[in-house]
Amino acid sequence: ETGVTQSPTHLIKTRGQQVTLRCSSQSGHNTVSWYQQALGQGPQFIFQYYREEENGRGNFPPRFSGLQFPNYSSELNVNALELDDSALYLCASSLADTTYEQYFGPGTRLTVT
Amino acid sequence: GDSVTQMEGPVTLSEEAFLTINCTYTATGYPSLFWYVQYPGEGLQLLLKATKADDKGSNKGFEATYRKETTSFHLEKGSVQVSDSAVYFCALSDWNTGNQFYFGTGTSLTVIP
Numbered sequence: 001e002t003g004v005t006q007s008p009t010h011l012i013k014t015r016g017q018q019v020t021l022r023c024s025s026q027s028g029h030n031t032v033s034w035y036q037q038a039l040g041q042g043p044q045f046i047f048q049y050y051r052e053e054e055n056g057r058g059n060f061p062p063r064f065s066g067l068q069f070p071n072y073s074s075e076l077n078v079n080a081l082e083l084d085d086s087a088l089y090l091c092a093s094s095l096a097d098t099t100y101e102q103y104f105g106p107g108t109r110l111t112v113t
Numbered sequence: 114g115d116s117v118t119q120m121e122g123p124v125t126l127s128e129e130a131f132l133t134i135n136c137t138y139t140a141t142g143y144p145s146l147f148w149y150v151q152y153p154g155e156g157l158q159l160l161l162k163a164t165k166a167d168d169k170g171s172n173k174g175f176e177a178t179y180r181k182e183t184t185s186f187h188l189e190k191g192s193v194q195v196s197d198s199a200v201y202f203c204a205l206s207d208w209n210t211g212n213q214f215y216f217g218t219g220t221s222l223t224v225i226p
Contacts, residue, residue, distance in 0.1 A: 041218055
């Protein structure tokens with residue numbers, strides 16, 4: 001059974017650019033959640049995807065968008081990057097009927113300069 | 114809205130000392146409560162959980178009891194080891210808010226030999 005994987009590990013972008021982060025769910029999991037973790041803070045919920053549809057969204061602007069694919073892998077897209085978007089982005093997968101039991105990937109460290 | 118308030122760190126203990134990390138929560142519904150641990154350079158790992166009042170979650174010598182009357186879920190361990198050094202996050206998931214997770218800010222624990 002493979003765990004949750006994320007790519008890339010690190011990324012440096014310039015303000016105003018766009019970025020795509022990727023996540024592969026744990027085998028058998030059909031729900032993916034994305035979180036932003038600023039330095040020294042707890043993770044903040046961005047959104048959740050289930051069966052390729054957004055299934056809940058936190059307090060993030062529309063320039064944060066996502067996709068879930070038929071194999072349950074997922075992408076997080078951020079447009080018009082701002083300096084405050086610099087953070088660790090975490091993906092977590094779960095089963096729809098046990099969404100409280102999430103398994104996290106190692107994260108992607110995004111730096112916006 | 115839902116929120117988690119966690120004891121501020123950092124916490125430094127000697128090996129074999131007793132650990133308590135305080136966590137209190139605010140929720141509109143009947144949340145499930147969790148402790149996650151983040152080792153340096155890694156993603157979050159579920160440490161333990163409790164899904165209803167008076168439940169006790171336990172794992173690897175750590176324990177936490179879901180106290181509805183005090184809205185608390187304090188983490189305890191009787192004898193810490195150097196390998197327990199990590200950042201600990203208290204979290205809740207509330208079906209009223211679509212199972213969105215709310216995390217505390219994290220408590221850094223360093224155990225010295």
